[in-house]
Amino acid sequence: MPQKLLEINKVGKIYGDSTILSNANLIINEGEFIALVGMSGGGKSTLLRMLAGLEETSAGSIIQDGNEIHGLNKEARVMFQEDRLLPWMNVMDNVLLDKKSKQAIGEANQLLEQVELGQYAKQFPAQLSGGQRQRVALARALMSHPRLLLLDEPLGALDALTRTKMQDLIRKVCQEKAITTFLVTHDINEAVRMADRIAVIKNGTIWRIVENPYRGKESIDDKEKEVEISEEILTEILD
Structure with a gap:
């Protein structure tokens, strides 16, 4: 039986007169990879951003380990589309930040x-490609031993080949470390390639959850099933 890490319960978000989210519900289990x-x-x-504690909910609650999230979620780390590396630091120092012990360096x-x-x-950073900089950003995020890794379209600016390689790398590393991972992406094929489950957001709420048993499989039949799931999700969004 999967162990629940997070529960998004009837969550809403309002900015001024605009309702961005309404009555969103989702359970995220420990160690799973879920895409939105x-x-x-x-x-x-x-x-x-609400899962990270960077924004408060306007309605409902987000519960982690039985406690409602208010303020910064210290057990989560975020990767953004911009790598946000410090240009005056080398790769090692960007990963370490203020950690200097032998154990941390190792x-x-x-x-x-x-x-x-x-x-x-x-x-x-200036000596690295876009894909390499995002790999540094991934290493930096993992350095903090997060229970929850939040990916906010981190591969959106990469070329197609680099993006595919990064998808496989992130999936592999998160699986090896059993890190609960939440990916936001506009790329349905990316979601199907990486995630155990795909949540479809539509009309300001989580409309449907699609199971993805074909993630990471390499047979032709499984690849065809991935395509079918992608087409099914696209139809769901556009209808």
Whole structure:
């Protein structure tokens, strides 16, 4: 039986006269990878920011381990579309930030190896490609041992080939570390490639949850099933 980490319960968000979210409900289990897809402006990033504690709900509640989230969620880390690396620090220092112990340095080295950047530790962000900078951002997020990794379209600015490689890398690392992961993306194919479940946001609420048993499978039949799920989700959003 999966263990529940987060419960989004009748959550709403209002900005001025605009209702962005209304009566959104979702349970996120420990260790699962869930994606949220929908039209631009539909409230996807707003919900992610509420999970991170960067914004408060206007209605309803977000419960983590039995406690309602108010203020910064210290057990969560966010990856944004912009890598947000510090340009005056090299790769290693960006991962470490203020951590200086031998244990921390050893862990940072391990993470850089995991994201295939071990040989770039002394390089600076300006010397890296977009995909490499996002891998540094991933290592930095994991350095804090988050229980919840929040991905706010972190691959949106990458070229198609780099994006596919990053999708596989993020999926692999999160699976190895059993990190609960919540991905916001406008790319349905990306969601199906990466997530165990896909939540469809429509008309300001979570409209439907789609199970994805074909994630990470490589057979032709499984790939065809992925395409069918993508088409089903697209139809759901557009109807």
